[in-house]
Amino acid sequence: MQINENINIDFDAIPIEKFWNTGDVKENKMHRIHSYPAKFPAFITSKAIDYAKNYGSNVDWIADMFCGCGTTAYEATRNGKNFWGSDINPVATLIAKTKSQIYKDTNLIRYYNSILLNYGNISITQNDLEKINERIKYWFNKEQIVELLKLKISIYESIPIKSKYLNFFLTAFSNILKPTSMWLTKSIKPQVDPNKKPAKVLNAFSKQFNIMRIANLENDIHKKSQVKIENINFLNKKTRKPFVDLIVTSPPYVTSYEYADLHQLSTLWLDFVNDYKSLREGTIGSLYHNSDFIKDAKVLNKTGEEIVFKLYNQDKRKAKSTAKYFVDMQKTIKKSFDMLNNNGIALFVIGNTEYKGVRINNAKHLVESMLNVGFKDIEITKRKISNKILTPYRDKNGKFTTDKNSRKVYAEEFIVTGKKKNG
Numbered sequence: 001m002q003i004n005e006n007i008n009i010d011f012d013a014i015p016i017e018k019f020w021n022t023g024d025v026k027e028n029k030m031h032r033i034h035s036y037p038a039k040f041p042a043f044i045t046s047k048a049i050d051y052a053k054n055y056g057s058n059v060d061w062i063a064d065m066f067c068g069c070g071t072t073a074y075e076a077t078r079n080g081k082n083f084w085g086s087d088i089n090p091v092a093t094l095i096a097k098t099k100s101q102i103y104k105d106t107n108l109i110r111y112y113n114s115i116l117l118n119y120g121n122i123s124i125t126q127n128d129l130e131k132i133n134e135r136i137k138y139w140f141n142k143e144q145i146v147e148l149l150k151l152k153i154s155i156y157e158s159i160p161i162k163s164k165y166l167n168f169f170l171t172a173f174s175n176i177l178k179p180t181s182m183w184l185t186k187s188i189k190p191q192v193d194p195n196k197k198p199a200k201v202l203n204a205f206s207k208q209f210n211i212m213r214i215a216n217l218e219n220d221i222h223k224k225s226q227v228k229i230e231n232i233n234f235l236n237k238k239t240r241k242p243f244v245d246l247i248v249t250s251p252p253y254v255t256s257y258e259y260a261d262l263h264q265l266s267t268l269w270l271d272f273v274n275d276y277k278s279l280r281e282g283t284i285g286s287l288y289h290n291s292d293f294i295k296d297a298k299v300l301n302k303t304g305e306e307i308v309f310k311l312y313n314q315d316k317r318k319a320k321s322t323a324k325y326f327v328d329m330q331k332t333i334k335k336s337f338d339m340l341n342n343n344g345i346a347l348f349v350i351g352n353t354e355y356k357g358v359r360i361n362n363a364k365h366l367v368e369s370m371l372n373v374g375f376k377d378i379e380i381t382k383r384k385i386s387n388k389i390l391t392p393y394r395d396k397n398g399k400f401t402t403d404k405n406s407r408k409v410y411a412e413e414f415i416v417t418g419k420k421k422n423g
């Protein structure tokens with residue numbers, strides 16, 4: 001459906017377009033080397049490239065300002081395109097950078113063997129253990145802490161600091177932290193599972209190494225593609241002149257995932273921060289912001305204002321964080337527009353949600369924001385979220401479930417595209 005000025009349409013009635021539902025080929029294993037919440041399906045990027053081609057747009061550089069674990073980055077380079085991406089979460093950019101490289105299998109094996117060899121020679125003192133962050137002690141048993149510390153030291157001793165192989169093994173290390181901790185498996189809310197038997201560190205590491213090694217063997221990214229991934233708050237990015245032809249991104253949803261909290265094991269172990277909570281502040285959609293509600297409310301567009309006003313009657317805190325979210329999204333849309341070359345296309349994957357009976361129409365807010373900054377030929381269609389990728393139901397602990405009596409989250413999402421046309 002094309003939208004030009006009138007945004008007062010029934011978003012629920014927009015039909016699903018099968019084109020965006022599924023991919024034609026199986027996803028590469030590289031997409032599964034590390035878990036990441038709200039990852040989007042890999043095929044969206046190739047379909048977006050086809051969509052741009054049909055429109056007559058020449059795509060050289062692709063961007064994803066919310067690159068997460070690098071789904072767009074990886075697919076852009078597989079399609080021989082250059083990529084620029086950002087994410088505020090250092091764990092995300094670590095994984096995205098790792099995925100955007102090809103590794104020599106013989107080097108992987110050589111480094112793996114030397115990590116195991118060095119591991120055997122490292123001993124951990126009481127003093128080392130005392131320096132461990134209290135939050136780590138909350139999630140891990142002493143045995144696992146000792147083993148993880150040995151493994152981390154050994155990785156740094158075995159691989160040169162500037163080598164791309166260091167990122168590969170740090171990603172492997174990061175992905176074994178949940179299974180080796182007391183973290184309730186697959187939960188999107190950080191909580192201890194008192195009955196869990198955490199995995200043995202070296203067993204988990206060897207399994208993880210094999211998964212990543214096999215994924216690398218089928219890696220078919222183009223060596224000539226340029227990839228730039230920045231660990232920054234996109235809202236602070238300075239764009240002097242346009243530099244991208246196609247944006248493919250899925251923005252965060254409001255108070256849906258606390259990315260900083262969900263990745264705390266990795267951010268703490270990899271020394272990205274001392275207090276994982278410090279990463280919440282710049283994260284769009286976080287419930288925890290020091291924002292000025294009155295100031296935010298003044299810059300909201302019409303859709304944003306209506307939703308925030310309705311929420312305010314139900315839950316003031318939620319209204320405040322939603323206002324901040326909408327303001328951040330409005331800034332994101334403006335910056336996206338500024339980044340695009342003439343004839344460039346932006347594609348956003350976004351879903352609507354509901355809170356205490358109030359419909360949070362993110363898609364409508366996005367479309368209005370796009371119109372306000374000058375996007376043209378805005379098209380909106382819907383895709384079905386396949387059950388294999390994400391079941392729409394969650395149980396009371398926030399775990400995904402197929403039980404239809406549980407809380408429903410999202411079963412469909414919108415694909416919104418807009419073009420930049422100078423004259």
Ligand SMILES: C[S@@+](CC[C@H](N)C(=O)[O-])C[C@H]1O[C@@H](n2cnc3c(N)ncnc32)[C@H](O)[C@@H]1O
Nearest residue numbers: 039040066068069071087088089233234283284
């Ligand atoms: C829906 S996820 C994107 C997932 C991604 N498409 C993938 O497949 O992995 C949204 C991402 O936005 C990031 N994010 C939130 N606020 C940000 C900000 N201010 N600047 C850059 N990234 C941000 C989050 O860390 C998260 O990784």
